Amino acid sequence: MAEITADLVKRLREQTGAGMMDCKKALQATDGDYEEAVDWLRKKGLAAAAKKSGRTAAEGLVGLELAGTKGALVEINAETDFVSRNEQFQAIVREAAKLTLDAGDDVEKLKGLTVQSTGRTIADEITNGIAVIGENMTLRRSTTVAVEDGVVAGYMHGQLAPGLGKIGVLVGLQSSGDKDKLAEIGKQIAMHVAATNPQSVSTDDLDQNVVARERAIFADQAAASGKPANIIEKMVDGRIRKFYEEVVLLEQVFVVNPDQRVKDVIAQASKDVGAPVTLTAFVRMQVGEGIEKGPGDDLAAEVAKLAGV
Known part of the structure; x- marks a missing residue:
């Protein structure tokens, strides 16, 4: 099994907003695969879709x-x-x-x-x-x-x-x-x-790999409902439309006039x-988006202590 480090748990926690122990479980369940762990948390309803905490050091x-x-x-x-x-x-x-x-x-x-x-x-x-x-x-x-x-x-x-x-x-x-x-x-x-x-800007400009990944997650979540396949397909299509409304500029509700x-x-x-x-x-x-915090960040020590890794 891959090593689950404190830095990896911290990084997953910062991106998904999930609890430290849930992040540790997700990494253990996916043998340390970070992207699969993100999806695991989302499927369990423990992480917000496509959102990051935005914590930066710079x-x-x-x-x-x-x-x-x-x-x-x-x-x-x-x-x-x-x-x-x-x-x-x-x-x-x-x-x-x-x-x-x-x-x-x-x-x-x-x-x-x-x-x-x-x-x-x-x-x-x-x-x-x-x-x-x-x-x-x-x-x-x-x-x-x-x-x-x-x-x-x-x-x-x-x-x-x-x-x-x-x-x-x-x-x-x-x-x-x-x-x-x-x-x-x-x-x-x-x-x-x-x-x-x-x-x-538009749905056509959106990375299709991102869309495919979202569709796969929504399909997995919908399948758990036990509904017929044709109903599941409609559920997934509806969630994809909602996803577009969240991340595609032209489809978003205008904040100046809702x-x-x-x-x-x-x-x-x-x-x-x-x-x-x-x-x-x-x-x-x-400023600073996407920049990892340095090794002196004491959050890593906090995560290690509380998560026992």
Whole structure:
């Protein structure tokens, strides 16, 4: 049998929100297979579907820059949240966001671009910041969204300074219609994305492996009801539709107006701006998401003690 480590139990607990002992049982039941353990917990009703606790170790800032038909996001991490309020650190993130408009998602290219006001590259700015501020800093990622005609709107949640905060969102709206109205609608949708964290724009864009996995879990759960096969199929189809409503942007209930879905907002926008509107893309970037905590995290010791692993 595979070794069930405290770190593995901790990781499963953080992702699923299930109890420590349930996580340990899940790993034991699946011989230490992490993904199978997630599914085991979900089948038992012990974990929420497709949701993670979002616990992270990294601090820092997301920077956002808008330029009409293009927008950029960049994440630079530091060791403590205190640094995110440092003006020098904020200046580095702000300059990196501007240069991301040219660098896109190429972090190495971004590191080599020059900040006009100082003559230093972004990589040198970070090195200088480490020396002055006294904390390690890393340029983690960057990305852009662009449209041929229309606007790229943005929203920054937890904003500490203009264009700097903890969750940044870009939304691309393709349209020849009124740009001011498009920008206003785009910002509302960006706020929605910040709140709901969808996985795709449409059902067609959603990873079909994810859909297949959800369908398999729903089928297994429905089969336990003992109902006929044709009823089970309808139950699974209904749950898949509900899943789409949870994770697909256009199918989600609009948080700004719960009487509408996002696809209804886009349809109305076409009338309001005087031309067809297409939501082409979105990006949501949150400080530290997906970064594992380091070996010094004392939660591991707590899990080991309570779970007896």
